[in-house]
Amino acid sequence: DTGVSQDPRHKITKRGQNVTFRCDPISEHNRLYWYRQTLGQGPEFLTYFQNEAQLEKSRLLSDRFSAERPKGSFSTLEIQRTEQGDSAMYLCASSWVQDSEAFFGQGTRLTVV
Amino acid sequence: GNSVTQMEGPVTLSEEAFLTINCTYTATGYPSLFWYVQYPGEGLQLLLKATKADDKGSNKGFEATYRKETTSFHLEKGSVQVSDSAVYFCALSTGDDKIIFGKGTRLHILP
Numbered sequence: 665d666t667g668v669s670q671d672p673r674h675k676i677t678k679r680g681q682n683v684t685f686r687c688d689p690i691s692e693h694n695r696l697y698w699y700r701q702t703l704g705q706g707p708e709f710l711t712y713f714q715n716e717a718q719l720e721k722s723r724l725l726s727d728r729f730s731a732e733r734p735k736g737s738f739s740t741l742e743i744q745r746t747e748q749g750d751s752a753m754y755l756c757a758s759s760w761v762q763d764s765e766a767f768f769g770q771g772t773r774l775t776v777v
Numbered sequence: 778g779n780s781v782t783q784m785e786g787p788v789t790l791s792e793e794a795f796l797t798i799n800c801t802y803t804a805t806g807y808p809s810l811f812w813y814v815q816y817p818g819e820g821l822q823l824l825l826k827a828t829k830a831d832d833k834g835s836n837k838g839f840e841a842t843y844r845k846e847t848t849s850f851h852l853e854k855g856s857v858q859v860s861d862s863a864v865y866f867c868a869l870s871t872g873d874d875k876i877i878f879g880k881g882t883r884l885h886i887l888p
Contacts, residue, residue, distance in 0.1 A: 704881075720875065766876055
C-alpha cells in the first residue's frame with residue numbers, strides 16, 4: 665500500500681462546470697476525511713465517512729458539494745456549478761477509527777477560471 | 778466547539794537555534810493532540826502526537842508535551858536545521874470527531 669492517493673493532482677475548470685475528485689484511502693482504514701486548504705490557512709474540515717456512512721458535513725459545504733463513499737472504499741467529492749471561490753487544494757485523509765492519527769494524500773489543486 | 782490556536786508566522790531562525798511554536802486548544806472531553814508538517818511541494822504528514830495528559834510526543838528531534846492544566850501543546854526543537862523549513866500545523870481530535878487544525882506557522886531556517 666502506497667498511502668492515500670488522490671486524482672487528479674491538478675484541475676483547471678471554467679466557472680459553472682462540474683468537477684469530481686477521487687480519493688483512494690489506505691486499504692485497512694475505515695475513516696475517510698475531506699478537507700479544503702487555501703493559501704496561508706490550515707485545512708478546513710468538509711466532511712467525513714466511517715465506512716460508507718457520511719457522519720458529518722461542515723456548514724462550509726454548500727449544496728453544490730456532494731461526497732460519496734460507496735462500499736466504504738474509495739470516495740468522490742463533486743462540486744457542481746463551480747465558482748472562483750472554490751479554487752483551493754482539496755485534501756483527503758484516512759485513519760482507523762480506533763486511532764485518530766490521519767494520513768493525508770497529496771491533494772487535488774482546483775483552479776476555477 | 779473545539780478549536781486550536783497557534784502562533785502566527787512566519788518564524789525566521791538561524792541554523793542551530795532553539796525553536797518553540799506555541800499551540801493552545803479548546804476542547805470538550807480529552808482530545809488527542811498532533812503536530813503535522815507540510816514541506817514545500819509535499820502533502821501533510823504527521824510529525825508527532827500525544828493522546829493523554831503529560832504524554833510527550835517526539836520525532837526527528839522535535840518534542841511536544843500535552844499540558845492539560847494550560848491546554849497547551851507547544852512544539853520545541855533544540856537545534857533547527859535548514860531542512861526543517863516548512864509549515865507546521867497543530868491539531869486535535871476527540872476520537873469520534875473530525876480533526877481540527879490550527880492555521881499553521883511557517884518556519885524559515887537561514888543557513
